[in-house]
Amino acid sequence: MPEAESRxxxxxxxxxxxxxxxxxxxxxxxxxxVEQALLLRQAVPGSKVGVVALGPPxxxxxxxxxxxxxxxxxxxxxxxxxxxxADPIAVALALAEGIxxxxxxxxxxxxxxxxxxEEGLVGPAVAAALGIPFVGYVVDLRFDAxxxxxxxxxxxxxxxxxxxxxxxxxxxxxxxxxxPRTATLxxxxxxxKAPIARLAAAPAPAGRPASVASAFALPxxxxxxxxxxxxxxxxxxxxxxxxxxxxxxxxx
Amino acid sequence: MSDAVLxxxxxxxxxxxxxxxxxxxxxxxxxxxxxTVVGFLAGSHARRLAEEFAxxxxxxxxxxxxxxxxxxPPASLAPAVAAAAAGVGAATILLAGxxxxxxxxxxxxxxFRATAANGVTEVERVSGGWRVTRPIFGGRxxxxxxLEGERAVVSLRPHAFPPAEGVAVPAQIEPVGxxxxxxxxxxxxxxxxxxxxxxxxxxxxxASVVVAGGRGLRxxxxxxxxxxxxxxxxxxxxxxxxxxxxxxxxxTLQVGQTGKAVSPQLYIAVGISGAIQHLVxxxxxxxxxAINSDPSAxxxxxxxxxxxGDLFAIxxxxxxxxRRVRGA
Numbered sequence: 001m002p003e004a005e006s007r008x009x010x011x012x013x014x015x016x017x018x019x020x021x022x023x024x025x026x027x028x029x030x031x032x033x034v035e036q037a038l039l040l041r042q043a044v045p046g047s048k049v050g051v052v053a054l055g056p057p058x059x060x061x062x063x064x065x066x067x068x069x070x071x072x073x074x075x076x077x078x079x080x081x082x083x084x085x086a087d088p089i090a091v092a093l094a095l096a097e098g099i100x101x102x103x104x105x106x107x108x109x110x111x112x113x114x115x116x117x118e119e120g121l122v123g124p125a126v127a128a129a130l131g132i133p134f135v136g137y138v139v140d141l142r143f144d145a146x147x148x149x150x151x152x153x154x155x156x157x158x159x160x161x162x163x164x165x166x167x168x169x170x171x172x173x174x175x176x177x178x179x180p181r182t183a184t185l186x187x188x189x190x191x192x193k194a195p196i197a198r199l200a201a202a203p204a205p206a207g208r209p210a211s212v213a214s215a216f217a218l219p220x221x222x223x224x225x226x227x228x229x230x231x232x233x234x235x236x237x238x239x240x241x242x243x244x245x246x247x248x249x250x251x252x
Numbered sequence: 253m254s255d256a257v258l259x260x261x262x263x264x265x266x267x268x269x270x271x272x273x274x275x276x277x278x279x280x281x282x283x284x285x286x287x288t289v290v291g292f293l294a295g296s297h298a299r300r301l302a303e304e305f306a307x308x309x310x311x312x313x314x315x316x317x318x319x320x321x322x323x324x325p326p327a328s329l330a331p332a333v334a335a336a337a338a339g340v341g342a343a344t345i346l347l348a349g350x351x352x353x354x355x356x357x358x359x360x361x362x363x364f365r366a367t368a369a370n371g372v373t374e375v376e377r378v379s380g381g382w383r384v385t386r387p388i389f390g391g392r393x394x395x396x397x398x399l400e401g402e403r404a405v406v407s408l409r410p411h412a413f414p415p416a417e418g419v420a421v422p423a424q425i426e427p428v429g430x431x432x433x434x435x436x437x438x439x440x441x442x443x444x445x446x447x448x449x450x451x452x453x454x455x456x457x458x459a460s461v462v463v464a465g466g467r468g469l470r471x472x473x474x475x476x477x478x479x480x481x482x483x484x485x486x487x488x489x490x491x492x493x494x495x496x497x498x499x500x501x502x503x504t505l506q507v508g509q510t511g512k513a514v515s516p517q518l519y520i521a522v523g524i525s526g527a528i529q530h531l532v533x534x535x536x537x538x539x540x541x542a543i544n545s546d547p548s549a550x551x552x553x554x555x556x557x558x559x560x561g562d563l564f565a566i567x568x569x570x571x572x573x574x575r576r577v578r579g580a
Contacts (some may be wrong), residue, residue: 089361089368119370119386124327124358133437134327136355151443155504156351157455158264158446163325165440172355209367209401214383217394225542225558233565237573240541243557245577248539250461250518 030111069183069191080201092125094201127170136172271348277416309418327359328437334363349407366403461487468523472500508533526551
């Protein structure tokens with residue numbers, strides 16, 4: 001995803017994001033997923049962490065190497081010719097094919113939402129394509145070796161629920177409950193030479209339902225705040241309530 | 253164009269969730285004059301809750317009364333919903349874009365062999381498919397998408413559409429019928445229901461009013477000023493990262509890139525300077541009010557109304573004024 005501080009603008013076609021001068025980084029949500037995987041590996045002896053990304057090498061390799069530098073055991077890139085800001089379901093079906101080709105997996109971890117499109121469609125769709133149950137908005141994921149089950153909390157609009165699940169399981173993580181580690185310089189140098197497995201996915205069949213980006217627009221800029229002038233705090237409060245009621249029409 | 257549209261009912265506190273009512277309104281528009289809107293409900297209470305659809309004028313409700321849905325992970329409902337949609341000949345499935353709906357949408361796209369979009373603020377039927385608009389990058393931009401094909405699954409951003417009103421009709425409950433659901437999808441089990449974290453009142457993601465506090469509050473003890481204003485407005489409490497990092501309030505209240513993204517009708521930022529980290533989580537709110545002692549704080553650039561001053565004097569005065577006009 002683009003760095004939070006980058007200035008966003010539409011590209012010349014008006015459909016996509018102008019990527020010139022925008023730095024792409026490992027999405028925060030994905031960073032948190034890598035951290036969670038590494039913590040589970042520490043807790044479950046013999047387990048391994050693999051990282052998978054979809055896209056052309058020019059877009060995936062830097063991110064995959066960043067994950068390897070953080071300590072992932074292996075990295076795979078699925079090359080399916082799906083462009084950026086592409087159809088999330090096509091992305092999911094291609095990823096599922098690549099994940100199936102890697103062999104069986106006990107746990108699939110996804111960042112909460114792909115940081116660049118916020119759709120949150122990819123994780124549940126990959127799991128559905130693989131026939132694995134999916135639970136999203138998960139915090140505090142643990143594995144109990146004595147029962148062989150995962151235990152976690154799910155954060156919903158109504159608060160936090162507790163869940164348990166056997167393997168295999170697909171999980172969409174809620175970010176920000178952990179502090180992702182940072183890579184050491186020797187690990188970064190090693191990751192530059194680490195192999196990346198290339199998995200090919202069949203192109204989506206013609207006529208498959210598709211989601212196609214057709215325009216990208218910035219919301220109309222806000223005019224800047226209308227400042228409330230006042231002599232006493234009570235007057236500021238009265239004036240604000242009045243404009244919220246009569247002008248903005250939001251007062252509940 | 254007329255169509256059959258299936259609306260997936262979400263249950264909250266043993267009732268249809270408010271966001272489902274918004275989906276019913278949109279479904280009517282999409283279905284068109286000659287089209288039909290059909291409800292869907294899962295779980296052992298589904299038959300009783302079908303009456304709530306009927307009260308909105310949606311009489312036909314497909315029901316998957318399997319107690320294994322009490323509750324199942326949202327995504328595990330996908331095979332039953334897809335079967336219901338196919339059974340009524342629906343081309344469009346609509347859901348509320350809550351955590352429930354957003355998780356289900358992706359799985360449903362695969363089960364229903366459909367295209368999908370999550371969290372849209374506009375949706376219309378066009379020749380050859382649908383056209384949707386959705387905020388992206390935390391509301392910093394809008395994206396238009398064409399959903400091409402015969403079938404689409406769309407979840408709607410909460411609060412983006414008015415709730416449906418309708419004339420009650422008799423409920424006509426139809427079982428979904430035999431659906432083969434892989435046993436693995438019922439593997440995850442909920443061992444404890446939701447426990448509200450943080451404050452009372454509406455939840456942060458659902459609330460139409462959010463009052464959020466920042467570093468300007470100076471201490472955990474003074475955060476109650478924010479909570480009292482939220483309570484007077486019937487809104488939810490939010491916090492900036494500075495507040496949750498300092499441990500004044502739990503992380504679940506954090507609004508921003510590393511916390512929750514909210515888009516209420518009214519967002520009041522109290523003592524929040526407006527770091528980009530925070531702005532991406534709230535800048536798509538309809539009306540933003542900023543109260544801050546620093547006139548050059550970046551929050552005033554995204555706010556609609558601003559008050560420069562001492563929040564320790566302004567906020568209690570505002571709470572009192574709100575209580576007065578609301579007659580409380």
